[in-house]
Ligand code: SF4
């Protein structure tokens with residue numbers, strides 16, 4: 001599988017993303033299971049305006065990687081989700097959501113919805 005040169009981007013492409021009911025449930029479970037200190041550290045990080053509320057600036061990676069929404073998994077690998085740093089990785093057919101989203105993560109759902 002193609003890999004993307006994400007190290008160093010520091011959440012450049014991680015902004016508000018559509019999220020489904022099932023994805024929200026999984027994220028809630030993950031956030032609740034985090035050690036309180038880690039969770040507070042992640043929540044309290046300073047982020048650039050528009051960066052996803054779950055991006056871990058300190059570790060330069062998704063803070064909820066194992067439960068990230070499907071669109072985040074698909075990004076960079078599909079023809080309609082091109083990463084400008086590696087456009088040649090976008091070889092798969094156009095991505096579309098398997099389930100209808102219930103809102104936008106970071107806009108409709110913020111940290112207060114996951115605690
Ligand atoms: S997908 Fe592309 S823009 Fe996003 S973090 Fe990875 S290399 Fe950077």
Ligand code: SF4
Nearest residue numbers: 014052054055062072
């Ligand atoms: S959930 Fe993770 S991968 Fe998706 S936009 Fe937020 S930080 Fe990025």
